[in-house]
Amino acid sequence: MRAATQIELCRRSLAYIEGRRTEVGAHTYFNPVGDYSCPRQLAQERERLFLREPLLLAISGQLPVPGAYLTTDLGGRPLLLVRGDDGRVRAFLNVCRHRGTQVAAGCSTAAGKGAFTCPYHAWTYDTQGRLKAVNPAYAFEGVKREERGLVELPCAERHGLVWACQSPGQAIDVDALLGGLADEFEAYDLGRYTHFETRVLHKPFNWKLVLDTFLETWHIPVLHRKTVAPIFQPDVGVFDAFGRNGRMVIPRRSILELKEQPESQWSLLKHTAIVYCLYPNTIFVWQGDHVEIWRSYPDGDAPGRCVTEMSFYIPEPAETESARRHWQRNLELLLATVENEDFPLCAQIQRGAESGAQHYTTFGRNEPALSHFHAGIRGALGLPPYVPA
Template sequence: MLHDTQVTLSKRILAHLGADTTDLSRDVAYNDVTAFTSPERLAREWENLFLGKPQYLGLSCRVPDPGDYLTNDDLGVPILVARGKDGRVRAFLNVCRHRGARVAEGCGKGKRAFVCPYHAWSYDTAGRLVVISEQASFGHVDKAAHGLRELTAAERHGLIFVAPRPDTALNLDPVFEGLDEDFASYNFGNFHHYATRKTHWKMNWKIAIDTFLEPYHFSVLHKNTVGPLLFPNLCIVDTFGQNLREVFPRRAIVDFRNKPESEWNLVEQSAIVYLMFPNVVIVIQIDHYEIWRVYPANGSVDEVTVYLEFYIPEPAGGEMAVEHWRKNMDLVMRTVETEDFPAGEGIQAGLLSGAQNRVIYGRNEPALQFFEKTVMNAVGAASLASE
């Protein structure tokens, strides 16, 4: 983040601290519980926000070299992402053109070719069919016409995006709206992938996103984990198109009052959260990045698949470094897996219980209001009610 931006945001934080205030929405807002329980609503979200939008599938540093690849199966089709010999990232349907088997599993490095595990047809890293095994007895097939089916893929600021549908153009401008300047400073593409954790929860995908968007719960739900590090109920929220940036200051930020502005380092004294609408949350921490990604699972209103990718500045060489990052990741996982997401599962069960027709978002939860409104807008649903 540019230093000027850090200073501007820090001044807003210090002003809030002085006045015991936070960024606010204009009104309290009400959301119908069907936003989280209606299969029809989920179907529209899936169509418009997942299948119909470019999807983030990892940082470029997951596949830094030719032949590096990863796969994804959360978007209704099996997807393979690979870096070609020419250095370009491409995406394909992970489907062999012979009889449809998967040609790659998981992720890996330095593949010269993707050899189908069924009958060994072989594709190069640009998706071209290069070998038909036992060609003489199989018979003639036009190899040039039977490469892996390509999906549009692109990288920007070290993030890889893919269109889940073939023959779809990829316009990343709205995806990165308002984020280019900040993201250019984070050097995402040259970080190192430490670990990815995939979990599955019984809640609507939006409830998983909601957990990242307000600090109102910090001193209550997180009193024994991250709560003591951060100011409760204090956030700075800026929205850009469908995206948002939210800053949660650490308590030590009060030291800025005794320092010249030139020494203010907001990245060190806060957790900076970006929502890349709709399903990616990037958390900028002092010395590492966490990227959360959620998908509705099994077409169900109350199932979500959550990925946490943990990226670090240098490869974790040596026992001390491994231990350091293990502890770091453990704290994150403990906070979210024993506090936020169990609370989210409770919420989902509560909403399905019929106890109430609406949930209420406070003025001090502006990012939450923005996110839910933006989803509603994108799927043509009625917006939040103000009374």
Template sequence: MDRQLELELIDELLALKSKRAHFLDETIARNPVDHYLSEARFQLERKHIFRRLPTIAAHTSELSGAGAFLRREVAGLPVLLTRDKAGRANAFLNVCRHRGTRLVEEESGCKHRFSCPYHAWTYASSGELIAAPHFEEGFAGLQKSDLRLKRLTCEERHGFIWVTADEDSPVTLDDHLGPLGEELDALGIEDMFVAQQDAPVHAANWKILVEGGIEAYHFKVAHRATIGPYFEDNLSSYRMIGSHMRSILMRTSMTKLEAEARQDWRLRDHAQILYTIFPNTALLVQSDHIAWINQEALSAGETRVRMTTLAPNREADRPDHWKRNHAITRATLDEDFEIGESIQASIASGANDHMLFGRFEGALDAFNKVVDRQLDGVASQAVAAE
């Protein structure tokens, strides 16, 4: 982050704190509860958001050497990530081109040849069909070169492997990230490794889980037993960066900076910097590591939350330290996710027509406006068709 901006963000929060004020949007806002419940709406989000935009499928280190492979679900599709002999990261549909068997069952591993368990059609890590028993006899006239694994757009940038599931999508990663790309580069994510990861499924809409991370209104209440005491009450700011967001959640320690030389001020030590990379990734930048959270939407009411502690490579010799760190982040986030599940179960009752966002919860409205913009035009057609 630009140094000038870093200082401005600190000044802004310190000024709000000294005035006992909050970071406020112009108005309160509402979002229909149907947006979290409707399966038809979810299918539109899947098609027009999750499949059309580049999303993060893995960290670079999860596909670390030639021959490494990884199985993932991206936007509801079974995906095989491979690193081929040329060192390039690839994303394919994990589906045999013969009769559609799932090609790879293992979650991850290392090999350059993938043989289908049904009739042994065998594919290279670069996707070519390289062997198929009795092919010339049984499939006369067909070319193996036409039966490569189905490739998805895959780019390795900023320390992550990004996949765009819809091959006709016109959105490039550069277009999608815009100026956020430079800010991601500054985080040095490619020099980090996956210290810990888990991926439980939570019974809540993906947007509820995203919303739970981008306001500080709940910190002193929902997190009173964990991180609550270390943060100011309801004091956070946010800025949009295109479709994405940078939120700053102020720690109580920030006020001590006023007694220190301005050139030594470091935002990261006194705030949680949270990047919400639209649609489904959160990077929680801590002073010495990053908690990376991917909300993998499975249905309107279910989301797999892949939570990863990314630690610097130079500190790979501290596994117990990162294990403890991960457990703390997990315990805190579980407080959010439990509430997310409670919201999902309760809003179906019809008690509220809308979610209500206070003026200090403007980030939630801003996030939902981006969702709505992506569905502009298509959502109303779907509702009319229902």
């Protein structure tokens, strides 16, 4: 992040702390409960958002060398991401062109064999998805190997991050996707980060509630008083929109030290956590010393179920026992906060949405990141702004 932007965001943070205020949006936002509970809307979201939009699936460090790969099917389709022997990351439907088995499983950061052999009858594909061997060759006369490579999907690697779409189609324009955040992400130097751990959590609430819980901070002194409240300034968030994405700066209590320093020495990154809501389904948290990415997906066709993947990334490999313990403690604090404190309330909100108690919930003007996220999703689905009857 540029120094001038950091100083401006520090100024805004300090002004809000001083004035006992926070960023406010233009108006109160009414969010229909069907956003969380309507099967028809969920079907539209799966089709329009999850199958068609680029999804942030990995950091470059998860695919460090040619042959390294990862697989996922959380978005609804089996995907394979692999760095080819030409150094390029590609995405494919992880579907054998013989009878449809998944040709790869799990993930690997090593070069491996440089090929994927289907576990069923051993058709083999190279790291660029080309079908290299058909077994037995005499039985598949007329099958043109050059036409039976893995089905390629749009994929882009920029700023140390990897996006892919779940449907074949147009190339991904990362700059357009980031809506003005490209310089900021480039400056984070994410290319040097490594993956520490990923947890996959199945939860009884709508996928958007995972993002919602990160998009306002004034619940921290209430809900998280025993975990992270001592770390952050209560009730202060600085919000800016970037296309359908949003950035919320959450000042740590240590930010008050800046008052004693000349502005030219101010470092925003040291004294805040920065939460990015990356459309459509990702929360990216810059924590200063590490990065957390939460991806949230519908779990099947029930609006009240989701599967979320929390990935924890660190700036250099944890090679000693004490480094591993340090990061493990960090990760456990994160889960103690989000999984044990936020998520049970998300489950309650889901029950509330399905209870018939009310037609809509309300985001206050002090929750601009929430309004922006939900308005963006509705816009992408072609739904008109909701107006209470």
